[in-house]
Amino acid sequence: MLLQNREYDFVIAGGGLQAGLLALAIHNHQTDARVLIVEENDRLFGNHTWSFHGSDVPESVTWLKAVSYQHWPAYKVKFPSYEKRINLGYCSFSSAQLNAAVEAVALQGNLDIQTGDSVEAISADSLQTASGATFTGKVIVDCRGARRDHSSIRCGFQKFHGFEVELEQQEWPDRLPILMDATVDQQDGFRFLYVLPLTSRRVLIEDTYFSETPTLDRQNSLSEVKNYLAERSIENWTLVREENGCLPMPFNSSMKPNATAPIRGGFRGGWFHAATGYSLPLAVRFAETIATSSPKKIDQQISLLATQNRFQATFSRFLNRLLFQLVSPRKRFEIFRRFYRALPDTTIERFYAHEFTKLDAARILIGAPPRGLTPVRFLNSFRVQPCPVLQS
Ligand SMILES: Cc1cc2nc3c(=O)[nH]c(=O)nc-3n(C[C@H](O)[C@H](O)[C@H](O)COP(=O)(O)OP(=O)(O)OC[C@H]3O[C@@H](n4cnc5c(N)ncnc54)[C@H](O)[C@@H]3O)c2cc1C
Numbered sequence: 001m002l003l004q005n006r007e008y009d010f011v012i013a014g015g016g017l018q019a020g021l022l023a024l025a026i027h028n029h030q031t032d033a034r035v036l037i038v039e040e041n042d043r044l045f046g047n048h049t050w051s052f053h054g055s056d057v058p059e060s061v062t063w064l065k066a067v068s069y070q071h072w073p074a075y076k077v078k079f080p081s082y083e084k085r086i087n088l089g090y091c092s093f094s095s096a097q098l099n100a101a102v103e104a105v106a107l108q109g110n111l112d113i114q115t116g117d118s119v120e121a122i123s124a125d126s127l128q129t130a131s132g133a134t135f136t137g138k139v140i141v142d143c144r145g146a147r148r149d150h151s152s153i154r155c156g157f158q159k160f161h162g163f164e165v166e167l168e169q170q171e172w173p174d175r176l177p178i179l180m181d182a183t184v185d186q187q188d189g190f191r192f193l194y195v196l197p198l199t200s201r202r203v204l205i206e207d208t209y210f211s212e213t214p215t216l217d218r219q220n221s222l223s224e225v226k227n228y229l230a231e232r233s234i235e236n237w238t239l240v241r242e243e244n245g246c247l248p249m250p251f252n253s254s255m256k257p258n259a260t261a262p263i264r265g266g267f268r269g270g271w272f273h274a275a276t277g278y279s280l281p282l283a284v285r286f287a288e289t290i291a292t293s294s295p296k297k298i299d300q301q302i303s304l305l306a307t308q309n310r311f312q313a314t315f316s317r318f319l320n321r322l323l324f325q326l327v328s329p330r331k332r333f334e335i336f337r338r339f340y341r342a343l344p345d346t347t348i349e350r351f352y353a354h355e356f357t358k359l360d361a362a363r364i365l366i367g368a369p370p371r372g373l374t375p376v377r378f379l380n381s382f383r384v385q386p387c388p389v390l391q392s
Pocket of ligand 1: 040052119146160247279
């Protein structure tokens with residue numbers, strides 16, 4: 001039965017990654033606060049796998065441990081004529097694992113979840129839903145994710161179709177994730193397989209692209225995954241789950257969270273790493289800031305967090321512009337190969353955590369310019385419109 005017209009301390013519009021993290025953080029820091037999540041789909045958190053580096057999460061953030069995520073001590077990257085093991089801890093959890101943690105909080109009584117009801121209007125202290133309910137809150141947070149219309153956004157796309165497979169007769173040969181196996185045919189931009197060995201017999205393989213277009217071809221991805229398995233002499237396997245996604249990678253506009261309520265969280269507020277597509281590092285910090293600030297100071301604290309991340313956000317968008325506008329699609333893998341070959345693990349760690357320094361940024365840029373880069377093309381790459389996903 002749908003809830004109607006109630007008052008809360010926190011009302012969260014949208015039930016995705018950011019909403020889940022925020023609910024966990026609030027429960028940890030303000031156990032008595034009453035929280036509502038309103039999600040238009042029939043269940044929270046969709047069908048995703050979210051990964052992150054262990055060092056993306058500050059040690060002070062203990063509440064994420066409520067999610068029983070998997071951890072690997074290192075991972076690999078593979079490119080034509082180059083392969084590397086990177087000794088950085090890597091973690092991953094699914095929508096189901098996040099849901100289990102959030103459901104456990106809801107069972108304790110202070111978190112309400114309204115699914116199957118769309119947010120139609122939102123203001124500084126209330127929101128209205130399609131079912132006709134009005135919920136008021138001391139703090140309203142808009143976590144409704146990316147806007148669906150990409151037509152006016154100047155960006156590239158990170159897109160993937162993933163297949164989780166169960167091996168029937170043998171074990172997966174490698175215990176470590178492969179973040180990028182770019183030894184595959186370079187179609188539709190920079191293409192790689194992302195491989196997560198979830199158990200000794202279960203593996204998630206995502207056919208991933210950094211592309212100009214948001215469209216995906218499931219059959220093409222499935223063929224690639226079948227070939228990948230066959231090349232490893234894996235004949236007998238069952239497809240147990242699929243997921244796909246497409247994330248805009250904006251060229252312009254720094255993170256601009258609005259200084260006035262309602263606060264925008266998650267992708268909608270710009271709280272994601274524009275160059276890697278990973279949301280978790282910034283979504284955790286956003287959640288921690290909201291949950292540890294008094295309602296009157298939240299705007300100020302969020303503005304401060306945005307200021308602290310401004311350089312990294314601007315530089316990441318600049319990298320996207322270089323990648324998508326100045327490097328020919330078939331040469332893009334060379335940029336990533338150089339990134340992993342030339343940079344020390346500590347720089348890679350800070351880059352993913354959105355904590356890289358200006359010296360790190362210089363290291364990332366220094367090296368042979370992409371082929372075809374002329375001063376005119378470089379200057380022209382700045383003539384782009386701000387990304388409305390982050391500005392409206
Ligand atoms: C290819 C790809 C790979 C990725 N890999 C990773 C990764 O490994 N690690 C990582 O950290 N991030 C990853 N991301 C990014 C991450 O998935 C997103 O950036 C993140 O989910 C954003 O969180 P969010 O809560 O802002 O939005 P979402 O998770 O998209 O949630 C928004 C929610 O709001 C709901 N909603 C929308 N409109 C309404 C409405 N009107 N009323 C009610 N509900 C509404 C939606 O149904 C949805 O459930 C990846 C993304 C892609 C595409």
